[in-house]
Amino acid sequence: MPPIRTPRSVKAATELLERYAAIEGDIALIENVRNAAIAEANKSADAGAEPLIAERDLIREKLAPWWKDAAASLTAGNRKSIELGGCMIGTRAGRDSLAIxxxxxxxxxxxxxxxxxxxxxxxxxxxxxxxxxxxxxxxxxxxxxxxxLSRKAGGEQFFVERAEQGGTVAGARA
Incomplete structure (x- = not known):
């Protein structure tokens, strides 16, 4: 990156602003590529996880009634949960809440x-x-x-932003 100096003329400021606009455009393209890649990664992960989540939920659904019947004999009535098959299975008390x-x-x-x-x-x-x-x-x-209480005037704030190009989709004004 070359050194950037404070402009001393309209021509120099115009050149800096043109470069600024180009950088903003490049950043927007990079963000679009990033967002598309993230969306594709999420789509791929969701596709891989969806059948596993469905199977997991079905297993949980089938284990719940079994646990209700088997818990007393497996815990000798002394516990609410046990480790079995690489998992903890059991029941726990939910938090009390206020009934209105x-x-x-x-x-x-x-x-x-x-x-x-x-x-x-x-x-x-x-x-x-x-x-x-x-x-x-x-x-x-x-x-x-x-x-x-009194009105506090808003201070002026410097801004610079890329101008949308008229006649483009991004530059169309509603």
Whole structure:
């Protein structure tokens, strides 16, 4: 890579920008090749794994009722699982979860009104920044300013990007 210098003329800047656009195009082509290769690798792996996954699931389906009948004799009633045939087989307790019989929001509302239940209800209060930005110059501007809220101007940001070529698929504007 040759040294890149800060341009001192429009001609020099134009040459750098032309090179920049060419690089962007090359990067896009490389990304497309990469994505196509990844998609092909995924397709190949899925094709190879699909019948194995189906067979594995069928074996699991057939083992479940067998384990239910054989577990007590194989574990002498002292365990929930054993190692057999290079696998661990057994049962495990699932996590308990909260059953809610009724409207969850209505129950939360009722709990929030009881002092003893306050730790059981989560209340989240956040600034609605979008709504505040709409109101910042309006009727409540003084009250919002007193609270420490004000409009912060967006700073200028330098950008350079490849321009789409008119008349091409990528350059077509809707």
């Amino acid at each position: 019989n009724g409207d969850e929001d209505a129950i939360a509302e009722k709990l929030s009104k009881r002092d003893w239940a306050k730790p059981l209800v989560r209340v989240v209060t956040r600034l609605d920044k979008k709504a505040i930005m709409k109101s910042i110059d309006g009727v409540y501007r003084k009250q919002l300013a007193a609270l420490g």
